[in-house]
């Protein structure tokens with residue numbers, strides 16, 4: 683069933699930059715009542731001040747990996763809005779480089795931010811969402827959540843975990859009339875590449891050639907309004923099609939590319 687966002691109480695993580703910031707702008711324009719969150723309090727305050735002309739926007743700084751911070755987000759929704767209608771898990775980090783050169787600390791940090799934090803935020807938010815209007819959980823994953831890419835091993839693992847959890851929850855939450863939506867963007871022109879926990883991959887990635895965060899935010903908004911279970915965006919579309927129909931070919935292409943990049947090392 684289609685969903686109107688006017689007056690809906692929405693908690694959005696990762697709102698201080700990139701896709702999250704563009705999505706916050708669009709949600710505010712639609713008349714949603716918003717809690718925008720990330721660690722950067724200054725950026726959130728600037729965003730909330732700018733969006734307040736469109737509607738009710740609360741800036742709540744939080745580190746999603748911190749259980750008390752997550753609780754604070756939900757308490758704010760309960761106290762200030764009287765509940766919650768949608769949770770959008772968008773905060774994320776990545777690490778770029780071959781797995782053998784990484785560390786346990788990096789693997790754990792990527793899993794904490796991209797998987798354990800949204801998982802526990804979902805678990806804690808479900809009691810609130812159950813009493814919400816047309817409730818929804820939206821997870822911004824990645825094409826790496828359906829296709830593991832070399833040099834993105836930790837990131838792929840975290841996004842696969844998130845996509846798998848969402849798939850399992852979809853049927854569990856149906857008994858509460860709660861929708862669980864997954865978004866799988868391809869390369870997007872944001873600061874994700876500047877915030878990498880490790881940047882040692884050899885393939886040159888030009889983020890400026892990726893989708894604009896505005897276009898991705900438009901697509902996420904459309905997915906929420908049209909209630910699309912899964913939305914695949916950008917080059918993720920052809921990549922996932924090739925994986926589905928020609929998995930051996932995709933593996934050969936990736937193997938060849940890695941071989942070329944590491945031919946002289």
Ligand SMILES: NC(=O)c1ccc[n+]([C@@H]2O[C@H](COP(=O)([O-])OP(=O)(O)OC[C@H]3O[C@@H](n4cnc5c(N)ncnc54)[C@H](OP(=O)(O)O)[C@@H]3O)[C@@H](O)[C@H]2O)c1
Pocket residue numbers: 695696697698699700701702719720721722723744745746747772773774775795822823824825866867868869870871872873874875877892895
């Ligand atoms: N860019 C791409 O090519 C691409 C492609 C597919 C999927 N995605 C996904 O899209 C989502 C948004 O990423 P983006 O591209 O917009 O990158 P971005 O500009 O770097 O935004 C990442 C957001 O996550 C927040 N964040 C990171 N760690 C956090 C933590 N521990 N606690 C709370 N917030 C945290 C950051 O805010 P603070 O630093 O202020 O905390 C920021 O608001 C991510 O889940 C990413 O995996 C991106």
